[in-house]
Amino acid sequence: MIDLPLLRDAIICRQHDTAVEVSRILRDTQRRHLLVLNDKDEPIGIISSVDINNRVVAEQRDARLLLAIDIMTPNVKTISVDDSYENASALMTELGTYSLPVVRNGKLVGLLEFMTALRCHATGRGTT
Secondary structure (H helix, E strand, C coil), X not given: CCCHHHCECCCEEECCCEHHHHHHHHHHHCCCEEEEECCCCCXXXXXXXXXXXXXXXXXXXXXXXXXXXXXXXXXXXXXXXXXXXXXXXXXXHHHCCCEEEEEECCEEEEEEEHHHHHHHHHHCCCCC
């Protein structure tokens, strides 16, 4: 089981936020990516600063009119709070990512970072 106090706060936007709003969130938080949530607080995609560059700026599209749902990479992988650190670290290794969104009943509760998952798995934390 994933311990909620060990999770990092996820940087988020909503599916109907504009690309300008998304860019400002990334700038203000100094993060490279954020999760896109639907109206039910379920993660439905991810947007990186590279996505904004490639899908908005390079294509000369109007960032004031584009929505997060238009520029996100859909089908973001998640893990459940009921999952194990072993499964989480294996999935991150398979995906080549350093963090995974953690959900409870489909709703986002935070981010699990790779080193946290690895440490918890190695010490047997969350196996009971």
